[in-house]
Amino acid sequence: MDVGLTDAGLPVVVGVLVVGVFVLVSVGWPHPRRRPVRIAVRAGQTVLLNALVLLLAGVLMNDQYLFYVSWADLLGSGSEQAGHAVTAGDPKAGGNVRLRAALHAAAHLPPLPSPGQRVQNFTVTGRRSGLTGQVIVLLPKGYDPAAAKTYPVIESLSGYPGTPRSNFHGFALDTSFQDLVDHRTIRAPIIVMPQINTPNSLDTECVNAPERTGLQTETWLARDVPAWAAAHLRVSLQRTSWAAMGFSYGGWCAAMLAMHHPDVYGAAMSLMGYFRPEFGPAYDPLTKGVGNYDLARLARTSPPPVSLWLMASKDDPTAYPQLVAFLKSVRAPMSVTSVVLRTGGHRVDTIPPVLPEMLAWLRDALPGFTP
Numbered sequence: 001m002d003v004g005l006t007d008a009g010l011p012v013v014v015g016v017l018v019v020g021v022f023v024l025v026s027v028g029w030p031h032p033r034r035r036p037v038r039i040a041v042r043a044g045q046t047v048l049l050n051a052l053v054l055l056l057a058g059v060l061m062n063d064q065y066l067f068y069v070s071w072a073d074l075l076g077s078g079s080e081q082a083g084h085a086v087t088a089g090d091p092k093a094g095g096n097v098r099l100r101a102a103l104h105a106a107a108h109l110p111p112l113p114s115p116g117q118r119v120q121n122f123t124v125t126g127r128r129s130g131l132t133g134q135v136i137v138l139l140p141k142g143y144d145p146a147a148a149k150t151y152p153v154i155e156s157l158s159g160y161p162g163t164p165r166s167n168f169h170g171f172a173l174d175t176s177f178q179d180l181v182d183h184r185t186i187r188a189p190i191i192v193m194p195q196i197n198t199p200n201s202l203d204t205e206c207v208n209a210p211e212r213t214g215l216q217t218e219t220w221l222a223r224d225v226p227a228w229a230a231a232h233l234r235v236s237l238q239r240t241s242w243a244a245m246g247f248s249y250g251g252w253c254a255a256m257l258a259m260h261h262p263d264v265y266g267a268a269m270s271l272m273g274y275f276r277p278e279f280g281p282a283y284d285p286l287t288k289g290v291g292n293y294d295l296a297r298l299a300r301t302s303p304p305p306v307s308l309w310l311m312a313s314k315d316d317p318t319a320y321p322q323l324v325a326f327l328k329s330v331r332a333p334m335s336v337t338s339v340v341l342r343t344g345g346h347r348v349d350t351i352p353p354v355l356p357e358m359l360a361w362l363r364d365a366l367p368g369f370t371p
Contacts, residue, residue: 014055014059015056017052018049018052018053021045025049028042103226103227103264104227104230105230105231105237106232109145109231110232111145118138119136119138119139120137120139121136121137122137122228123135126224126225126228127224127227128216128223128224129215129216129224131198131220131224133194133195134194134195135164135193135195136164136165137229137233138191139190139233140189141182143234147234148234150241151235151236152189152190152235152236152243152369153190153192153241154190154191154243154244155193155242155243155244155257156173156192156193156245156250157193157194157244157245157246157249157251158193158247158249158250159248159348160196160197160249161201162249163200164195170247170351171245172352172355176355177359180355180356181359184371185356185363186360186371187369187370187371189369190229190233192229194220196217196250196253198215198217198220203249205217205252205253205277205279205293206218206221206252207256218260221253221257222260226242226264238368240366240367240368241368241369242264242266242366242368243265243267243362243366243369244258244268245268245269245270246269246270248271248346249273251270251273252274254269255275258304259298259299259308259334260292260304262304266306266365266366268307268309269308270310271351271354271358272316272346272350274318275294275325275326276293276295276322295326296322297329299334304334305334306334306335307334307335308334308335308337309337309338309358309362310327310336310337311340311341312340313340313343313346314340314341314342314343315342315343315345316346318346319346320340323340335365337361339354339357339358
């Protein structure tokens with residue numbers, strides 16, 4: 001009987017093997033008479049036991065996060081782009097400038113914590129949310145805080161579990177992403193990477209808890225972080241120069257922030273994200289219903305003037321079905337472009353191949369990112 005990579009029985013099979021080898025090691029069976037052979041057998045059993053324990057940990061992690069969805073996927077069939085589809089909607093939605101800008105520039109910018117460095121680390125306390133978290137900023141080459149030149153902003157959101165620094169690996173910010181910026185695919189942006197959850201181990205799904213005393217994570221990300229950036233960095237203030245970006249959990253957050261706050265963001269890029277909260281057992285402030293956090297319903301009933309770029313793979317059982325349902329709900333003045341991969345599971349290594357198309361789309365969707 002074949003056991004699939006994501007079958008419920010696979011962890012059981014590997015777990016039984018772990019227990020069996022552990023018992024053999026514990027009782028010392030087999031017990032060869034010759035000492036060199038006995039030592040070799042024990043060493044082999046110990047190595048096998050450790051390998052099986054690591055395999056079990058990997059199987060359980062994959063079962064939770066679906067990095068690979070089949071044996072063929074694991075063995076290197078790779079992700080394959082199957083084309084893209086553009087829904088009905090206003091292709092200039094993100095460039096709509098009729099909304100009043102939500103950001104205001106500071107008269108004087110405070111000094112950077114690491115002058116002359118492209119990577120800056122801050123600890124920020126939000127005025128509206130009251131939350132305190134780490135914010136990492138990647139400045140464009142040649143950034144001069146004393147100059148009047150301003151830059152567009154990408155607010156980049158990590159997956160879960162993850163930290164702001166996870167964005168560097170996930171979006172290849174130091175390599176593929178930077179190469180595309182250097183070749184003037186888009187106007188060089190300031191990339192702001194805020195801590196999503198406080199503490200990092202808490203799954204908030206980026207939402208505001210309905211209780212007054214509950215965590216206001218959405219307010220932190222969509223109001224406090226942009227306002228802080230406007231007061232500390234040479235950022236453009238128009239919504240046509242602001243986009244949110246994220247993978248998986250961060251992709252859901254990016255799409256939600258743009259749809260809930262079109263006065264701040266003109267666009268969002270969601271890679272293998274979903275479209276309604278997927279809470280863990282430790283925190284669920286919306287047990288009675290996701291309400292306005294159901295993005296498919298929001299797109300159908302009150303579509304905001306934003307542009308979204310969405311990616312999912314067909315074998316991702318969470319992101320792909322929700323993407324299909326979401327696309328059917330989109331109405332003008334929204335605009336949505338979707339890219340569907342034939343395979344790829346739910347992994348960050350699917351991101352670099354689609355970066356050129358994603359950034360070219362961003363350049364065309366928002367005037368602030370046009371070189």
